[in-house]
Amino acid sequence: QSVLTQPPSASGIPGQRVTISCSGSSSNIGSNYVYWYQQLPGTAPKLLIYSSNQRPSGVPDRFSGSKSGTSASLAISGLRSEDEADYYCAIWDASLGVFGTGTKVTVL
């Protein structure tokens, strides 16, 4: 049972903005950077956001991350069909890693 809670699903039509939340506590999100991963069907997760709001090179600026207190969010603007995937928040701290429960994004 993960300590990082995400909604099981989210959806939108192409071009729309979709937001995914990740809820934790003062001991995890509240005191660490948040990372976001995208997992396309049958593939390994890919890092989308690091340090709560930074994008690795090559990740489109349609993806953005934010953090406030014990919660974090991933926003996908200008939703595209290829964004249909599972998304996970994660914490990597000094002694462990934790993944969120995951959110399946469907493009309608």
Place this chain on the structure above:
Amino acid sequence: QVQLQESGPGLVEPSQTLSLTCTVSGGSLTSGTYYWNWIRQPAGKGLEWIGRIYSGGGSTHYNPSLKSRVTISIDASENQFSLTMSSVTAADTAVYYCAARTSYGPFDYWGQGTLVTVSS
């Protein structure tokens, strides 16, 4: 760029020990740059962090829920790190990933994953 490749038996009998190896290329396991992780994902379910090893000091950290059954170690001569999990049950059936990442920042690399089925 670091590349990782998992290998090991695809089928393990219940109560036996699961052993997987991750072969690293494009980077040295002993450089002290990366934390070397194992993560798993049962079919249709979410990601679960198993544990990691840091070559800089040889320290290991494990998921508390699996700690009693898991060991992660490094074979520097082969540039590989390994996972052993004892007393497996059907609940340990999953795709197992090895991954490397730095303490902070965008340096995050994953293997393609390998399916391990626990069944007699």
